[in-house]
């Protein structure tokens with residue numbers, strides 16, 4: 036394993052140099068919360084945050100994104116608008132990185148979404164272990180509090196220093212170019228393990244079963260009274276999906292310039308919790324109730340994604356738990372309750 | 379993530395196609411004949427669909443209603459129900475549209491060889507079935523009986539009347555037609571009543587028969603019940619489903635029925651499969 040140590044003071048000046056030469060997005064304090072945003076100065080970066088309002092997946096699947104550009108006159112022509120500027124994303128938490136692993140499986144699997152692929156390849160990922168878990172998160176019990184190995188660099192806060200793990204050739208380049216490091220010793224690795232063990236215990240919410248068992252629980256739960264109980268309160272506001280790092284559904288629209296000669300087709304975030312999500316042009320709505328939509332969302336997260344892509348559709352970040360005004364969106368509460376009903 | 383290799387071409391990029399012919403079929407439906415401008419063939423299978431674009435307005439999934447056994451053009455029937463289909467209806471021969479696809483599984487042609495084919499079409503459901511009916515006619519010796527049960531609300535809604543007339547002339551196709559109601563001043567030789575009234579009028583060999591059913595969602599439950607009553611196995615009752623679609627590739631989430639994507643895993647499903655999907659409500 037390529038593991039290094041850098042002092043926090045050195046790290047700050049490394050970040051400053053990185054900012055001067057790269058497009059870099061990191062976690063900033065936006066009182067009272069945190070958000071990923073463009074960094075202009077090293078001191079803006081805040082790596083001991085609990086959660087960001089929106090997940091970093093917004094850089095891979097932006098709220099709106101051009102898919103194709105077209106000209107109508109003199110002759111109709113169309114081209115793809117898939118392209119991306121190289122950038123560095125710094126401060127990704129382990130659970131959000133698990134979400135990116137799922138997005139990779141969806142968008143670069145048997146069919147490739149080149150818009151996603153372009154952005155994904157252009158993005159260097161520098162993640163950080165989460166020292167202060169958010170009270171709404173249940174990542175530890177979902178097995179997503181330890182990062183999957185799809186990062187370029189990974190940081191762990193050891194007090195005055197960061198432990199830096201290199202995950203790719205691109206990460207190694209970045210380390211060599213910007214970081215002042217020494218090789219990590221056995222004792223540093225033991226220290227990281229201890230830090231990780233400590234924070235895993237700090238999660239306040241937890242799933243009552245191994246996460247792989249969620250599909251089994253759901254297999255028996257299609258007719259549970261829970262769906263109606265929760266679903267009838269749903270406001271169809273879509274907040275639970277807008278903040279979710281694994282939510283990827285989109286709508287596609289056309290826009291046209293005022294000259295009426297050129298335009299673009301773009302996608303924008305959509306939500307399976309909106310009442311018209313499954314409505315066809317002739318008027319039929321195939322998921323017409325809050326009950327049906329809420330059930331679909333929790334099956335998609337707890338079962339369908341796993342069956343199709345090998346990854347659960349919930350990484351336990353807790354954003355939806357916090358975002359829902361009527362307190363019905365929590366996957367952990369629903370799965371625990373259904374498991375109890377089954378017993 | 380592999381860096382550096384080619385991105386590949388975008389699946390969102392339509393090919394340009396020219397409208398060769400535009401023909402009204404009924405009050406609300408028009409038939410469009412198209413050819414891809416780059417000279418390539420669509421290479422579709424019966425029962426597949428394409429995403430049709432009017433650039434600047436949008437895109438909609440439309441099933442292909444002609445058989446690939448015909449020529450290098452293909453046909454679509456578009457019912458005017460919204461913005462995009464309204465814009466399509468205003469186009470003329472010579473105009474250009476965008477085409478993506480073909481998408482979806484289509485009918486399992488190899489499993490249909492030697493079988494008796496019982497086509498059950500409700501209204502505009504005849505359009506996707508027509509691609510398979512034409513295919514079976516063009517390769518007539520590869521299939522058993524061809525039976526078509528065709529139900530509409532009223533005689534004026536029948537589509538492809540010319541072609542239906544030709545099919546009726548053929549001794550190797552059996553056609554039964556119904557309308558829900560018939561105005562008094564209209565001549566009508568078929569049955570009056572819902573489509574299921576046609577079932578008692580045919581005798582089928584359930585072991586040799588595969589049913590191919592396309593129509594409005596309300597029709598499915600009754601037609602499936604009728605097919606089961608005739609003794610057709612669940613696996614041999616095939617239905618093509620309509621859902622909202624925005625991508626055709628399993629990405630956008632709109633077309634999902636439980637864990638299936640209608641755009642990729644469908645639109646054709648067996649009743650055996652659908653009966654296990656709670657959201658199919660069958």
Ligand code: SF4
Pocket residue numbers: 275278279280281282336348349350351352353354355356366
């Ligand atoms: S479903 Fe909720 S807890 Fe799970 S990943 Fe999405 S926002 Fe986080």
Ligand code: SF4
Pocket residue numbers: 268269270271272273274275276308329358359360361362363364
């Ligand atoms: S579950 Fe809650 S957050 Fe989600 S759409 Fe319904 S009311 Fe909004």
Ligand code: FES
Pocket residue numbers: 622623624625626627628629630631632633634639640641642
């Ligand atoms: S149409 Fe987008 S997933 Fe099927």
